[in-house]
Amino acid sequence: MTNSERSLFDGRTIAGWHAVPRTVAPQWPTQPMPDISEPEASRIKAHSGRWTIEDGAIVGRQDPPGCGLGAYLVSDETYEDFELIFEARPDWPADTGIMVRASAIGSQGYQILLDHRKSGNIGGFYGNGIGRFHAINFQVDVDRDAAGNPIGIKLEDPETTIEPISDLKRSLLSCAATGGEFMRIWKWDAWNEFRVTVRGELPMITTVINGTRIAEMDAAAFPPSVFDPEATKALLGRSGHIAFEVHDNDPNIGDERWGRAAACRWRNIRIRTL
Numbered sequence: 001m002t003n004s005e006r007s008l009f010d011g012r013t014i015a016g017w018h019a020v021p022r023t024v025a026p027q028w029p030t031q032p033m034p035d036i037s038e039p040e041a042s043r044i045k046a047h048s049g050r051w052t053i054e055d056g057a058i059v060g061r062q063d064p065p066g067c068g069l070g071a072y073l074v075s076d077e078t079y080e081d082f083e084l085i086f087e088a089r090p091d092w093p094a095d096t097g098i099m100v101r102a103s104a105i106g107s108q109g110y111q112i113l114l115d116h117r118k119s120g121n122i123g124g125f126y127g128n129g130i131g132r133f134h135a136i137n138f139q140v141d142v143d144r145d146a147a148g149n150p151i152g153i154k155l156e157d158p159e160t161t162i163e164p165i166s167d168l169k170r171s172l173l174s175c176a177a178t179g180g181e182f183m184r185i186w187k188w189d190a191w192n193e194f195r196v197t198v199r200g201e202l203p204m205i206t207t208v209i210n211g212t213r214i215a216e217m218d219a220a221a222f223p224p225s226v227f228d229p230e231a232t233k234a235l236l237g238r239s240g241h242i243a244f245e246v247h248d249n250d251p252n253i254g255d256e257r258w259g260r261a262a263a264c265r266w267r268n269i270r271i272r273t274l
Helices: 040-045 167-171 179-185 229-236
Strands: 005-007 017-021 050-054 057-061 071-075 082-090 094-102 109-116 122-128 140-144 150-155 173-176 192-199 204-209 212-218 241-246 264-273
Touching: 057 071, 057 241, 071 094, 082 094, 082 109, 094 122, 094 192, 109 192, 109 204, 109 241, 122 173, 122 204, 122 212, 150 179, 167 173, 179 212, 241 264
Parallel strands: none
Antiparallel strands: 005 264, 017 071, 050 057, 057 264, 071 241, 082 192, 082 264, 094 109, 094 241, 109 122, 140 150, 173 212, 192 204, 204 212
16 A cells, blocks of 8 residues: 555454445435335334455345345545545445445435446446436446356346436546446456545546546536535535445345345455545
């Protein structure tokens, strides 16, 4: 590590991190939190995921497996401008992501996508509770063997997608790798290195995976139809948490969003302040 770079994970414990339930945020930062009736509200609050340390990595799962409820592992500290470096190894399907400039509940902020499932994107961006914008340029699917077991990732056929890519989604990226460029660098069932750079009050965020720049967004250039800059600044401030996600299972795609035994793994988590 360089002198300005420090570790956020000791390889043995989740010291410096804490788990919270995955509560659903409203679309816009000016809206109140959704009113979820009982007993569902209590059921969500009672589940904060299963976070273990296995072979020097943080492993996130639903708890209990297959319950359909998600969670976040949230940094105790907050950060302004930085480069976040880590390695990730998701199962298929595992719809996860990395939150930056996040609020204390985890589910409000800028998300770097790691949607390792059908119609998912890896390296692009989503606005959790800040407009729900999608800034993506390609989507992925899975190859299966004769027995139906997943054996590799592939680009999705647009004719089979469950979440079409619009021109607007592409236009929100100031820099974007093609799906083919992504496919050349992604490692199936192996560790992939992410470098995420966050700069500015309305941030410019860049995702580099395995040494290739995959996506970049400039929140200051977003149209008002997808982003409210003043309300977002009021909600998130200049400094925010980092959070790793275990997604819940919604009625639309169920177990295809997060498999019943699925996990995502993170290791070698470091930060360099800018």
